[in-house]
């Protein structure tokens with residue numbers, strides 16, 4: 001059995017969420033496993049300087065699980081600071097903070113992208129299993 005077949009195992013439920021920036025220049029479908037309503041799913045709420053300001057509620061997904069329906073990733077505006085290891089992506093028109101991603105093109109996080117679930121349509125934020133991360137003290 002190939003590892004590819006394992007990755008596509010039907011025993012792992014997933015759900016596809018539709019998100020967009022405020023003005024609609026960017027919209028995207030994000031497939032995440034397990035579904036955010038699952039008790040095993042957690043959404044990161046961090047208190048660091050950038051997360052606090054952007055109001056991020058983040059999940060981490062493989063970039064292949066994000067499909068752009070409108071706009072392309074490279075058209076988002078990018079912001080980095082301090083050690084510049086993480087880039088923060090926002091819509092240049094409306095300023096919505098949609099994603100964060102490691103700037104390194106190799107390594108364990110190269111293909112991972114953080115998605116702000118606040119941009120998802122119809123997601124009940126109060127139902128989320130929030131995982132508090134103390135990024136401020138790091």
Ligand SMILES: [Zn+2]
Pocket residue numbers: 021022023024025026091092093094095096
């Ligand atoms: Zn926008």
